[in-house]
Amino acid sequence: MIWGVMLLEILLASVLGFVIYWFISKDKEETLPLEDGWWGPGVRPTAGEDESICPFKVETSDEEINDLHQRIEKVRLAPPLEDSRFHYGFNSNYLKKVISYWRNGFDWRKQVEILNKYPHFKTKIEGLDIHFIHVKPPQLPSGHTPKPLLMVHGWPGSFYEFYKIIPLLTDPKNHGLSDEHVFEVICPSIPGYGFSEAPSKKGCNSVATARIFYKLMLRLGFQQFYIQGGDWGALICTNMAQLVPSHVKGLHLNMALILRNFYTISLLLGRRFGGLFGYTERDMELLYPFKKVFYSLVRESGYMHIQCTKPDTVGCALNDSPVGLAAYILEKFSTWTNSEFRDLEDGGLERKFSLDDLLTGIMLYWTTGTITSSQRFYKENLGQGFMANKHETMKVYVPTGFAAFPYELMHFPEKWVKSKYPKLLSYSYMPRGGHFAAFEEPELLAQDIRKFVGLVERQ
Numbered sequence: 437m438i439w440g441v442m443l444l445e446i447l448l449a450s451v452l453g454f455v456i457y458w459f460i461s462k463d464k465e466e467t468l469p470l471e472d473g474w475w476g477p478g479v480r481p482t483a484g485e486d487e488s489i490c491p492f493k494v495e496t497s498d499e500e501i502n503d504l505h506q507r508i509e510k511v512r513l514a515p516p517l518e519d520s521r522f523h524y525g526f527n528s529n530y531l532k533k534v535i536s537y538w539r540n541g542f543d544w545r546k547q548v549e550i551l552n553k554y555p556h557f558k559t560k561i562e563g564l565d566i567h568f569i570h571v572k573p574p575q576l577p578s579g580h581t582p583k584p585l586l587m588v589h590g591w592p593g594s595f596y597e598f599y600k601i602i603p604l605l606t607d608p609k610n611h612g613l614s615d616e617h618v619f620e621v622i623c624p625s626i627p628g629y630g631f632s633e634a635p636s637k638k639g640c641n642s643v644a645t646a647r648i649f650y651k652l653m654l655r656l657g658f659q660q661f662y663i664q665g666g667d668w669g670a671l672i673c674t675n676m677a678q679l680v681p682s683h684v685k686g687l688h689l690n691m692a693l694i695l696r697n698f699y700t701i702s703l704l705l706g707r708r709f710g711g712l713f714g715y716t717e718r719d720m721e722l723l724y725p726f727k728k729v730f731y732s733l734v735r736e737s738g739y740m741h742i743q744c745t746k747p748d749t750v751g752c753a754l755n756d757s758p759v760g761l762a763a764y765i766l767e768k769f770s771t772w773t774n775s776e777f778r779d780l781e782d783g784g785l786e787r788k789f790s791l792d793d794l795l796t797g798i799m800l801y802w803t804t805g806t807i808t809s810s811q812r813f814y815k816e817n818l819g820q821g822f823m824a825n826k827h828e829t830m831k832v833y834v835p836t837g838f839a840a841f842p843y844e845l846m847h848f849p850e851k852w853v854k855s856k857y858p859k860l861l862s863y864s865y866m867p868r869g870g871h872f873a874a875f876e877e878p879e880l881l882a883q884d885i886r887k888f889v890g891l892v893e894r895q
Contacts, residue, residue: 465833468678468826473644475627475635476563485560487655492556492567492631494548500803501544504758508539511759522770522778526763530782534766535759537791547796554602558631559655561648567631568624568652569595573606582606582620583685583889584658586649590667590691591810592765593872594630594800595623596793601878605885617886617893622656624649626668628809630800635809641816642668643827646675650683659683662892664885666690666873668813677834678827686892687857688837688885690873692848694856695828714851718865722840722847729846732775736845739768743814751808761807762798769794772871774843788876831855835895837862837888839881843870861895862888 474480513528521527554569573582585605587598598621604611605619625632627640627648649672653661662685665673670691677684702713703726710720723729742750754761770783777784785794801807817825836857840847842865850863864884869877 464831466678466830467681468643468675468830470647470679472562473640473647474563475637475640475644476633477636480563485563487559489557489559489655492558494551494556494631496544496548496803504544504802505539507758508535511535511757513759521781522767522783526767526770527781527783528763530785531759531763533782534762534791534795538758538762538795542792542795544799547792547799550599551596551796554599556631559652561651561655562644564627564635564648565631565633566624566627566648566652567595568622570620570622570656571602571606572620573618575607575609576618577609577615580615580618582618584653584656584661585619585621585885586653586661586663586673587621587623587874588649588663588665588669588672589623589626589629590665590669591629591813592768592797592801593667593875594797595625596797596800597872597875598623601874601882604878604882608882608886613882613886617889619662622653624652626672626810626813628812629806630804634806634812639816641813641825642671643675643679643825646672646679650676650680653683660685662686662688662885662889664688664690667871668817671817674832675827677832677836678830681832681834684834686835686837686861686889687832688839688888690839690841690881691844691871692838692853692856693828694848694852715849719847719849722842723849733846736771736775739764740814740818743811744818745815747811747815748808751811754807755805758798758802761802762795765798765801766794769797769872772843772845773876774870793875832857833859835892836860837864837884837891839864839866839873839884841866841869841871841873841877843868845871861891 513531516528517524554571556567556569558565558567560566576582589595589597602621604613605621608618609615626645628634660683663673663676665671666689670689671693673687673689674693677687703723707720707724707726715723754764766785767783769789770777770785773788774784777787801810836853836859838848838850838853838857838860840863850860853863854860862884864887866877866880866884869880873881
């Protein structure tokens with residue numbers, strides 16, 4: 437009986453290996469059509485778009501702060517179950533501490549000053565006011581020019597996630613790093629997130645966003661540039677490489693969305709035949725037992741189904757209650773940083789982040805009223821099913837680097853990544869860190885970006 441099962445597994449693995457070989461050998465260097473769009477209100481004007489770039493400043497007011505405080509003071513919480521920790525979501529006992537600090541200790545005016553330490557701008561693209569920060573090096577080694585790097589955030593994040601990594605990239609020498617590679621960094625806000633205007637029309641998905649950000653880089657005078665992203669940023673950057681590969685010098689990711697791929701089927705047999713599928717010992721540690729990984733993915737993806745189907749409904753509640761918004765978002769900064777943090781009374785939030793940093797992120801959603809429009813991005817991209825998108829079946833033919841953080845929601849082995857990104861130059865198993873890589877581990881991510889760019893430049 438045992439031998440029969442083993443022979444069946446070997447047969448299945450052999451057939452699967454042949455199918456994988458057949459699939460990956462059919463390389464076609466396709467590109468996505470660039471097309472065009474209009475996402476502003478009403479009919480597209482006949483006059484050409486104003487391409488001016490205007491300085492922007494984050495501001496606040498007594499009225500804004502007083503309204504927030506009044507809403508916080510009227511919060512109505514349900515008590516948690518005994519010993520529930522973060523197993524039922526955000527523990528309301530710990531939430532009381534967050535609320536108290538938010539009301540009595542958090543200084544939003546001070547955080548606004550911190551937000552304004554980098555130059556902010558807005559420009560109109562495809563009918564939308566697109567917000568971005570653009571940080572140039574304070575000094576350059578003689579004979580050097582800075583390398584333009586576009587960094588794209590995800591949900592429930594913002595451009596603020598990059599505030600700690602930016603100086604490591606733009607001013608490496610003053611932070612103990614080599615000045616061989618010095619960058620100027622552009623961090624835009626996805627349409628409908630933070631200070632970028634929300635689309636007025638359906639269909640503004642990751643491909644449209646990639647095109648908008650490509651137009652932004654051209655408007656800034658960059659014909660070739662590096663791009664980096666995780667979460668939605670990883671998909672937007674991937675789409676940009678599929679749209680305009682000749683303009684992308686290199687693509688660096690700390691997350692991948694590789695679903696339509698025969699390698700994923702190998703998960704069923706990988707525990708026994710990992711070597712056949714190119715899995716390393718570290719891959720095996722991060723992928724198995726798959727039952728545990730699968731349950732974790734199911735547990736962490738409930739929000740996605742809501743936002744893919746009816747984002748406006750839950751948006752009504754979150755846009756009206758700052759405490760509800762904080763609980764909904766900060767819960768992700770707990771378990772997406774480390775799934776084991778769900779076993780802690782405080783969700784482990786302050787092990788990696790300060791409350792000032794976390795609440796600044798919440799305030800960027802609250803003060804702009806963009807939680808609903810940010811959630812609509814899920815419906816635009818996944819509402820018809822992810823497999824319906826042409827870009828998912830297309831490979832990416834630009835030099836690629838990948839940083840595999842151990843507590844990411846799903847681990848992607850090098851073989852998987854290379855099947856989608858054949859020009860993978862760099863694949864790194866990171867020693868620590870989870871989903872919010874730039875926010876959690878800016879030094880590690882900066883080092884990996886610099887290593888990857890060095891490989892590209894030496895080609």
